[in-house]
Amino acid sequence: MPTVRVNHKHEIGRAQARQALASFEEMLGKYRVRLDWQGDRADIKGVGVGGEVQVTDAAVDVRVELGFLAKAAGIDPDRLQGSIQRRLQEALVAKA
Numbered sequence: 001m002p003t004v005r006v007n008h009k010h011e012i013g014r015a016q017a018r019q020a021l022a023s024f025e026e027m028l029g030k031y032r033v034r035l036d037w038q039g040d041r042a043d044i045k046g047v048g049v050g051g052e053v054q055v056t057d058a059a060v061d062v063r064v065e066l067g068f069l070a071k072a073a074g075i076d077p078d079r080l081q082g083s084i085q086r087r088l089q090e091a092l093v094a095k096a
Contacts, residue, residue, distance in 0.1 A: 002077040003051075004064040008088040014040060014057045017092060021053070021060065024091045048073065060088055 010017050018040060025035050033046030035053060044051040044062075048069030054061040062084055066075055 001068070002066045002071070004062075004066065004077050004081045004084065006062045006081060006084045006088065007059055008062075008085065008092060009059045010092045011058075012092065014055055017060055018055045020091045021055070022091075024087050027087055048075075060092065062088070 012020065021035075028035065028044075028046075031046065033044060033049055035042035036045055040055040042053040044053065044064060048067045048071075049064055050067065051062070051064040053063075064080065064084070066077060066080075
């Protein structure tokens with residue numbers, strides 16, 4: 001199973017970064033993927049995908065594991081990584 005990893009640095013602090021991820025989380029919902037938050041860490045849950053998001057004072061780390069269904073659906077890990085990077089940039093810079 002391919003794994004996509006994105007580390008996006010920010011300068012807005014942990015609490016504000018966590019709030020800024022609401023737009024990222026909303027976008028995931030369009031793909032029937034949700035974030036199950038426990039403090040500053042969330043499990044990524046969806047059909048064919050799993051992983052986690054970790055928010056720190058200086059960065060947001062995203063790890064997405066693509067399952068067999070995602071592979072069968074033709075999800076390209078490189079395109080997914082680029083999309084996650086763009087979405088995090090939009091969410092975190094807009095709140096800075």
